[in-house]
Amino acid sequence: AQSVTQLGSHVSVSEGALVLLRCNYSSSVPPYLFWYVQYPNQGLQLLLKYTSAATLVKGINGFEAEFKKSETSFHLTKPSAHMSDAAEYFCAVSPPITGTASKLTFGTGTRLQVTL
Amino acid sequence: EAGVAQSPRYKIIEKRQSVAFWCNPISGHATLYWYQQILGQGPKLLIQFQNNGVVDDSQLPKDRFSAERLKGVDSTLKIQPAKLEDSAVYLCASSPLTQYLTDTQYFGPGTRLTVL
Numbered sequence: 001a002q003s004v005t006q007l008g009s010h011v012s013v014s015e016g017a018l019v020l021l022r023c024n025y026s027s028s029v030p031p032y033l034f035w036y037v038q039y040p041n042q043g044l045q046l047l048l049k050y051t052s053a054a055t056l057v058k059g060i061n062g063f064e065a066e067f068k069k070s071e072t073s074f075h076l077t078k079p080s081a082h083m084s085d086a087a088e089y090f091c092a093v094s095p096p097i098t099g100t101a102s103k104l105t106f107g108t109g110t111r112l113q114v115t116l
Numbered sequence: 117e118a119g120v121a122q123s124p125r126y127k128i129i130e131k132r133q134s135v136a137f138w139c140n141p142i143s144g145h146a147t148l149y150w151y152q153q154i155l156g157q158g159p160k161l162l163i164q165f166q167n168n169g170v171v172d173d174s175q176l177p178k179d180r181f182s183a184e185r186l187k188g189v190d191s192t193l194k195i196q197p198a199k200l201e202d203s204a205v206y207l208c209a210s211s212p213l214t215q216y217l218t219d220t221q222y223f224g225p226g227t228r229l230t231v232l
Contacts, residue, residue, distance in 0.1 A: 009156075036223075043120070043207055043223030044159070090158050103172065104221060106158030 002027045004074075004091045006107035014115050019063075019078040021110050023091030026072065033074040034092040034104065035065055044090065050074060052096060061085070086114045118142065120224035122208050128230045134196040137227045141190070141210030147171075148185055149221060150193050151207040159207055165191065166213065195229075203231045 007022040036044040048059025121140040151159035167188040185191040211219040
């Protein structure tokens with residue numbers, strides 16, 4: 001079974017500082033990996049996804065993540081935090097199979113707080 | 117392009133009552149998912165439809181939860197009777213089914229259920 005672990009349920013950064021949200025996966029084969037963002041009272045929005053192409057994935061809103069097989073990690077970063085980045089971030093994993101509907105398993109989420 | 121629509125947005129009921137949620141996916145999306153998101157946790161898949169057939173309902177508490185997707189378009193999720201532990205946000209998502217790309221799931225805003 002596949003799973004993801006998000007280290008740190010709450011992360012606080014100053015505006016303009018580096019954002020680093022951690023995600024480690026467990027899978028017998030390199031899976032597909034996703035980062036979603038959830039703003040208050042809204043559904044989840046896809047930030048970026050890794051599907052076995054380039055290991056450095058760029059997403060929306062200036063976020064990027066790097067797939068590191070040796071570390072079984074897929075950490076999310078942004079060079080400079082903005083107040084509007086305050087939200088809940090979820091890492092998710094799915095089996096590396098195309099042509100079938102994906103089955104996502106989510107982590108428990110990390111709440112990002114951005115302070116002035 | 118219209119997103120995934122869900123209604124109602126909020127619902128408060130007494131335990132042992134019944135409740136139903138409705139979801140209208142993005143037009144043309146073959147796959148529809150219902151997730152349960154308990155406060156402080158990541159979304160958990162309840163049921164997955166492909167067109168109007170069930171692909172995965174292994175985590176659906178079938179003694180009280182039911183779901184249908186008539187005509188392969190919109191879907192309803194029902195709880196009967198509700199328990200206190202059913203208090204959660206119920207998220208609907210949809211995705212296309214493509215042969216060459218990992219399909220992205222698009223989420224609706226969710227229905228927040230409170231069981232008293």
